[in-house]
Amino acid sequence: MFLNQFLLLSAILFTIGVYGVIVRKNGVLVLMSIELVLNAVNINLIVFSTYWGVAGQVFALFTIAIAAAEVGVGLAIVLLIYRNQRSVDIDELDEMKG
Amino acid sequence: MWFFTHVWIIPALMALSFLLILFFGKKMPKKGAEIGIVFVGAAFVLALLTGGNWIAWSNNNPEGHGPAAEGAALANVDPSCSSVAAEAAAVGEGVEHVEGKTEGKTAGKKAGEGHNEGGHSTEGATAAAPPIGESAAPAAPAAPAATEPAGAEKGGHEEVATRPVVSCINWFENGDQTISIGTLVDGQSVLLLIVVTLISLLVHVFSTDYVHGDRRYTHYFAFLSLFTASMLFFVLSENTLQMIVGWELVGVCSFALIGHWWEEKPNSDAALKAFLTNRVGDIGLLVGVIVLYFAAGKSFSIMDLNILANEGEISHNLLLIGSLCLITAVMSKSGQFILHTWLPDAMAGPTPVSALIHAATMVVAGVYMVARLYPVFFEGLSISGSSVNALSMIGAITALFGAMLAFVQKDIKKVLAYSTVSQLGFMVTALGVGAWTAALFHLFTHAFFKACLFLGAGSLSHACHHSFNMVDDMGGLRKIMPKTFWTYLVATAALAGVFPLSGFWSKDEILAGTGSFPGTEGANGEYHVMLVMLLLAAFCTAAYMTRTIWYAFYGEYRGHGTPHESGPRITTPLIILASLGAIAGIVNLPAAFDFLPEGTQTRFEHYVEPVGLYFPAISHAGFNPALAVISVLVGLSGIGLAYLYFFKDAFAGLHGLAERNKVAAFFKNILVNKYYFDWLYTTVIVGFVKGPLARAANWFSANVIDGTVNLVGKTAVGSGSWVYKNVDQKVVDGAVNGAGSSASGVGAMLRLTQTGRIQQYAALFFAAVAILAGVFVVVIG
Amino acid sequence: MNSAALIIAEVVPLVTPETTFDAPANVVFAVQAVVMIFAALRVVTTKNVVHAALWLVVVLGGVGLNYILLQAEFVAVTQFLVYLGAVIVLFLFGVMLTRAPLGVSDDLDNNQKKIGIGVGVALLAVLSYALIETFGRSELTFAAYEGVAGPNTNGRTQAVSDAIFGQYLIPFEMLSLLLLAALIGAIVLARRD
Structure with missing residues (x-):
């Protein structure tokens, strides 16, 4: 097997995730897209751990744990937004406009 | 030896006590108090046994000099906790090879093991002195010295290096950095073990009566236990990281106990204030420890750090920076000038807590830390041979200003709090001028008489309906509370430095240690300013303590209800502490008293002061009779003037001076407002940050930044119109239209970027990333 | 596609x-x-x-x-x-x-589909170019796992655990702290008050 077949797969997943983050309106769907991005990164870590030792695996595990925490907090935020706005459309959150 | 390697049991006992009280306290018949007392009692007994063993151990541990002896001086340091000790062990072996000593190849760790075995065989023997001596002698590589122990010791105590016993376990590793946790046993830590457990025991007993029926009685005892455990943990620290842990733990306990009655706003405010003020200093501690970690070649070990600093392996500047950072920590924890403001407010906690934490033990943590890392300060601040440095200056200012503040307080506990601040200033000054032993000696004696004073104040307030206002709610209690009165009087006299009492000896040693008084021999420098300030502070101390005696015990009773003498659980600790405060001075009688039997002078110095690689070669100021007389006279004149003023109503013109004289009123106002430090902190600094600084930032943003943007905009418009008038009109129509539409297109595009929609920002961000990465990959890569 | x-x-x-x-x-x-x-x-x-x-x-x-x-x-x-x-x-x-x-x-989608596709394609192009340039057809060798594990041992898992609880202990502890913080944060955010 080649290194690149995994690395390219991960690159594709990453771009699809980025596309989702940019395009999706629903907060929950944006979080799902972020999961795609994180998993793409994890594949990279694991691939390179076959070169440089188990550190990559360790960090993949760390990423998984952090991703779990991120989903927890992220969904709590989405829930809060829903409660305040009765909608999870990120489009409607434009209070950042100066 | 068993006691030295298993000394961790003492803090562990107290930690266990904390857990037991927390989980089972409420179900016990005495609500958990008995658990605390039993455990702290056991800890005290263990500490005493350790102390006894330490004395026996130091009597039997003569050392020679030279490289082999240097290796042996660290023979009881576990090489895994100190790289220097490990090296020294290796060097010791090497030297012996060169000298061809075949029988003495048990240097370093082997010697330590030998001790361990010897110690185990005599385990449990309280009078273990002879066996330890025997086990030490064959194992010690410095065989020549070991053959003449008695003579070397009697001949001159400088020859005696009491070996520190360091043991540790591997706490955790990160990369190649091993963090250990362990105990460092030497005279200094053993001293604090005894002081802390003794005061804690008495405070426990006192508290059973004092906070009887309190709504959080169990919680209170749990925290007393946790505090004792933390302090012991701190005292026994083997490395600076462990020190930080202990330091923060005592801070947390202090916070919890100051805010014990948190339902009242001032109490919880005081707790927060103490915590936050200490945070300021903790930053200094953290930075200092990090600096010293790198200075000592990536080692947290106190032994490593001290030895390297002592041998000049670390650059002076690094040590200076490190010690200045650590001084910040001392300023907060030991209530030194400008960060002292939390300590008087901390009196919001229960009185026994004030006695234990804010007088006798926790607040000396800063002093202890300086003493523990003394080579760092000694070298970093160039204490030897100079006449001023940051540490002694801060200490002297604190001693004087704290004593002056104590004059205007109405609250008896606040008087004592400022007195504590002032006395801590004495200790810090002593350390600053190189009088290490004097500082520790004063710490020792001060712990007794100040704890006694605080507990006495507690007893008074117990009688007077929990008021601490001695001006308005006390008076005439001398006849009603004789035990409290007499103990309070003795402790006051000790604090004021009246001749045979303990305070005299320790204070005199500090004064002599400044080396400024003519005829004093053997001091480290000539700190003239400090001597003057300390004498003034001593004068004030005597006077304000006389004032409290007058208000609390003489005159007419001004409170309401009928006061009564407190019960035996309150008076017994008072009597014990007052007697100790009276006699504790005999442990360090000056060497000049050669009419005394052999081996009774300077015992404290002999047993407590480390001698060896990890301690600087400080010299000891000799006893100076003239200075002693002057210091007593200063104390007595303070007492006398205050006596005449308050008791005999002399200087009638001075009474009410502040009401009549504007100058006097001005100065009194300054004192009543505590030099306006709290005002400075809350109004000026916080107010500045909240008000003007924030407004200034806002103004800057609104006027300068926006102005710049507007200016740029206007310039753009202006130049655009200029271009329009001068260039646009002159080019062909098609170009005009093209320019116009492209300008509006750019404008429209730029407008799109300011939508406030996160996803658009994300899109732009990723686009930028793609472009940048493309540039990097294609162009550069 | x-x-x-x-x-x-x-x-x-x-x-x-x-x-x-x-x-x-x-x-x-x-x-x-x-x-x-x-x-x-x-x-x-x-x-x-x-x-x-x-x-x-x-x-x-x-x-x-x-x-x-x-x-x-x-x-x-x-x-x-x-x-x-x-x-x-x-x-x-x-x-x-x-x-x-x-x-x-x-x-479910906003009006940025075109931008999204553009950004995605650009990113993918850059990434794949970089990857192919750098790694070309290099083989996956599993060099790092040699000696750690045979075919039927638990060597690799053991190596991972050794790394987590040895070399990376502090990051691991930090992670547990982070999880705690996330837990508290999620509760605080989602709680009705």
Whole structure:
């Protein structure tokens, strides 16, 4: 097997995730897209751990744990937004406009 | 030896006590108090046994000099906790090879093991002195010295290096950095073990009566236990990281106990204030420890750090920076000038807590830390041979200003709090001028008489309906509370430095240690300013303590209800502490008293002061009779003037001076407002940050930044119109239209970027990333 | 579908004679790669929120399969447990609690589709260019695992655990702190008061 077949797969997943983050309106769907991005990164870590030792695996595990925490907090935020706005459309959150 | 390697049991006992009280306290018949007392009692007994063993151990541990002896001086340091000790062990072996000593190849760790075995065989023997001596002698590589122990010791105590016993376990590793946790046993830590457990025991007993029926009685005892455990943990620290842990733990306990009655706003405010003020200093501690970690070649070990600093392996500047950072920590924890403001407010906690934490033990943590890392300060601040440095200056200012503040307080506990601040200033000054032993000696004696004073104040307030206002709610209690009165009087006299009492000896040693008084021999420098300030502070101390005696015990009773003498659980600790405060001075009688039997002078110095690689070669100021007389006279004149003023109503013109004289009123106002430090902190600094600084930032943003943007905009418009008038009109129509539409297109595009929609920002961000990465990959890569 | 073309371009050279062709592994990889990419595209394009979550299951499972192919069994198991077991359930709860439209909905995307596609293609182009330039056709050697583990031992997992609880202990402890903070944060945020 080649290194690149995994690395390219991960690159594709990453771009699809980025596309989702940019395009999706629903907060929950944006979080799902972020999961795609994180998993793409994890594949990279694991691939390179076959070169440089188990550190990559360790960090993949760390990423998984952090991703779990991120989903927890992220969904709590989405829930809060829903409660305040009765909608999870990120489009409607434009209070950042100066 | 068993006691030295298993000394961790003492803090562990107290930690266990904390857990037991927390989980089972409420179900016990005495609500958990008995658990605390039993455990702290056991800890005290263990500490005493350790102390006894330490004395026996130091009597039997003569050392020679030279490289082999240097290796042996660290023979009881576990090489895994100190790289220097490990090296020294290796060097010791090497030297012996060169000298061809075949029988003495048990240097370093082997010697330590030998001790361990010897110690185990005599385990449990309280009078273990002879066996330890025997086990030490064959194992010690410095065989020549070991053959003449008695003579070397009697001949001159400088020859005696009491070996520190360091043991540790591997706490955790990160990369190649091993963090250990362990105990460092030497005279200094053993001293604090005894002081802390003794005061804690008495405070426990006192508290059973004092906070009887309190709504959080169990919680209170749990925290007393946790505090004792933390302090012991701190005292026994083997490395600076462990020190930080202990330091923060005592801070947390202090916070919890100051805010014990948190339902009242001032109490919880005081707790927060103490915590936050200490945070300021903790930053200094953290930075200092990090600096010293790198200075000592990536080692947290106190032994490593001290030895390297002592041998000049670390650059002076690094040590200076490190010690200045650590001084910040001392300023907060030991209530030194400008960060002292939390300590008087901390009196919001229960009185026994004030006695234990804010007088006798926790607040000396800063002093202890300086003493523990003394080579760092000694070298970093160039204490030897100079006449001023940051540490002694801060200490002297604190001693004087704290004593002056104590004059205007109405609250008896606040008087004592400022007195504590002032006395801590004495200790810090002593350390600053190189009088290490004097500082520790004063710490020792001060712990007794100040704890006694605080507990006495507690007893008074117990009688007077929990008021601490001695001006308005006390008076005439001398006849009603004789035990409290007499103990309070003795402790006051000790604090004021009246001749045979303990305070005299320790204070005199500090004064002599400044080396400024003519005829004093053997001091480290000539700190003239400090001597003057300390004498003034001593004068004030005597006077304000006389004032409290007058208000609390003489005159007419001004409170309401009928006061009564407190019960035996309150008076017994008072009597014990007052007697100790009276006699504790005999442990360090000056060497000049050669009419005394052999081996009774300077015992404290002999047993407590480390001698060896990890301690600087400080010299000891000799006893100076003239200075002693002057210091007593200063104390007595303070007492006398205050006596005449308050008791005999002399200087009638001075009474009410502040009401009549504007100058006097001005100065009194300054004192009543505590030099306006709290005002400075809350109004000026916080107010500045909240008000003007924030407004200034806002103004800057609104006027300068926006102005710049507007200016740029206007310039753009202006130049655009200029271009329009001068260039646009002159080019062909098609170009005009093209320019116009492209300008509006750019404008429209730029407008799109300011939508406030996160996803658009994300899109732009990723686009930028793609472009940048493309540039990097294609162009550069 | 530029991505599929790229994958095919990458998979095809595998059958060239000079490479050691590990047939089963490569077949598995090819199949799951195609499935994963399709599923990932469905996650970001489907008009049904619940379907998106289910497609995500496929992607995450595929990632786990990748881990197995890369001989990282422990991470693979963790992936299945944490992602498929916990995270997906969280997502479904999120969908439920926010009353997202359960059926088909046309209102899930914003008006940035073109920008999104543009950015995505640009990123992918840069990434694939860099990867192909750098790694070309280098073989996966598993050099790091040699000596750590034989075929039927638990050596690699042991090595991972040694690394976590030895060299990376402090990051690990920090992580537990972070999880605690996230826990508290989630409670504080989601609580009704």
